[in-house]
Amino acid sequence: MFLIVILLEMCSQNLQSLVMKMQGIDRSHGMGHPHGKKIDYNVNPFIVIWEVTRACQLKCVHCRADAQLTPDPRELTHEEGLHLIDEIYEMDNPMLVFTGGDCMLREDLIELAKYAINKGMRVSMVPSATDNVTKEKIRAIRDAGLSRWGFSLDGPIPEIHDAFRGTPGSFDLTLEKIQYLNELNMPFQINTVISRYNYDHLEEMAKLVGELNSVMWYLFLLVPTGRGQEKDCITPAETEKVFRWLYELSKTAPYDIKVTAAQHYRRVVLQQKMRDHLIAKGEIHYEDSITTDFASLHDGLKRAPKGVNDGNGFIFISHIGDVMPSGLLPITVGNVRETPLAKIYRESKVLQELRQPDHYKGKCGVCEYNKVCGGSRSRAYAITGDYLESEPYCLYIPLALRKKETSPIK
Numbered sequence: 001m002f003l004i005v006i007l008l009e010m011c012s013q014n015l016q017s018l019v020m021k022m023q024g025i026d027r028s029h030g031m032g033h034p035h036g037k038k039i040d041y042n043v044n045p046f047i048v049i050w051e052v053t054r055a056c057q058l059k060c061v062h063c064r065a066d067a068q069l070t071p072d073p074r075e076l077t078h079e080e081g082l083h084l085i086d087e088i089y090e091m092d093n094p095m096l097v098f099t100g101g102d103c104m105l106r107e108d109l110i111e112l113a114k115y116a117i118n119k120g121m122r123v124s125m126v127p128s129a130t131d132n133v134t135k136e137k138i139r140a141i142r143d144a145g146l147s148r149w150g151f152s153l154d155g156p157i158p159e160i161h162d163a164f165r166g167t168p169g170s171f172d173l174t175l176e177k178i179q180y181l182n183e184l185n186m187p188f189q190i191n192t193v194i195s196r197y198n199y200d201h202l203e204e205m206a207k208l209v210g211e212l213n214s215v216m217w218y219l220f221l222l223v224p225t226g227r228g229q230e231k232d233c234i235t236p237a238e239t240e241k242v243f244r245w246l247y248e249l250s251k252t253a254p255y256d257i258k259v260t261a262a263q264h265y266r267r268v269v270l271q272q273k274m275r276d277h278l279i280a281k282g283e284i285h286y287e288d289s290i291t292t293d294f295a296s297l298h299d300g301l302k303r304a305p306k307g308v309n310d311g312n313g314f315i316f317i318s319h320i321g322d323v324m325p326s327g328l329l330p331i332t333v334g335n336v337r338e339t340p341l342a343k344i345y346r347e348s349k350v351l352q353e354l355r356q357p358d359h360y361k362g363k364c365g366v367c368e369y370n371k372v373c374g375g376s377r378s379r380a381y382a383i384t385g386d387y388l389e390s391e392p393y394c395l396y397i398p399l400a401l402r403k404k405e406t407s408p409i410k
């Protein structure tokens with residue numbers, strides 16, 4: 001019966017994307033856990049994002065941080081930063097990302113990166129593409145051992161990117177800096193916020209990401225928080241269409257594809273994989289797919305097989321040391337100046353709630369995909385004010401609800 005339901009569902013799906021060209025290249029670029037260990041997200045995060053500064057010269061229309069031109073005098077000091085790196089390392093050495101604002105505006109950035117890298121941490125950073133990014137700085141950071149660089153590119157042409165970034169000339173500057181990265185053999189990823197601004201241009205963006213030699217296309221589904229507005233979000237139906245397109249693209253693209261604030265992409269990947277297998281060989285059963293070791297699937301998600309979500313394998317530290325489930329879920333659950341990060345991460349009631357998908361409200365709470373998906377807790381909070389509410393931008397109706405609807409009336 002399960003299988004029939006799934007087959008019926010699959011037959012109703014849009015098969016148009018299946019005929020897109022495929023080459024099937026998968027590259028992980030060494031960003032997984034160094035020991036290949038399974039991580040208990042109740043104890044340690046998979047990834048830590050540290051907003052080293054909130055200063056930034058850009059004026060992005062969606063800015064989560066509502067960044068300012070000058071650094072906040074309350075920013076964590078150099079010594080506090082080193083101590084924080086020690087604390088992060090002690091949590092089983094998760095991936096560490098320096099973000100901002102513009103992390104290049106943090107004067108001790110290279111020293112902080114070197115300190116973490118010398119401890120054996122995998123560090124990447126996401127600076128703004130401004131004149132602060134010189135070839136010399138890239139070389140120094142590369143020589144310090146940075147794992148990966150990230151630049152934002154939100155449109156394939158200057159008109160779209162510059163409008164979104166609120167800064168004329170930003171597109172050309174970004175391409176110039178990417179050329180530096182390529183010349184210096186510094187692996188980099190391109191980050192793109194999916195929004196109303198670029199929805200009609202994603203095909204061109206995908207092509208450009210490949211032409212620029214990026215190792216990853218990292219897509220954010222806009223969350224209406226900070227300066228981000230709901231009117232700029234694409235609709236749930238458009239989101240579904242983009243996810244299915246991305247899944248097909250992931251088979252052909254010469255770069256990895258990863259998403260954030262788009263947990264339901266994992267559900268789409270699983271559905272599409274099940275459909276592919278059923279169509280091709282019939283060698284996977286629906287029940288098995290739910291308990292499959294996702295690390296063994298070649299779907300570009302194997303960097304984080306257990307369904308990282310806000311506060312669940314993922315933690316954010318602000319420029320002043322506030323700890324939050326994510327930068328897009330602005331609920332402060334502690335401050336590293338007052339409480340050790342590990343204690344906050346393990347004992348915060350909010351974080352513990354976020355790690356229990358079966359206790360989410362509405363359809364996410366009963367969804368058979370909630371352990372690997374769970375919906376964006378950030379978007380649920382931004383739109384409903386409740387971080388346990390259902391993902392508002394997911395169209396899927398869980399099997400449990402469908403069964404209820406079809407049960408005989410007593």
Ligand code: SF4
Binds near residue numbers: 370373
């Ligand atoms: S209903 Fe919630 S858990 Fe299920 S696929 Fe949608 S977002 Fe994910």
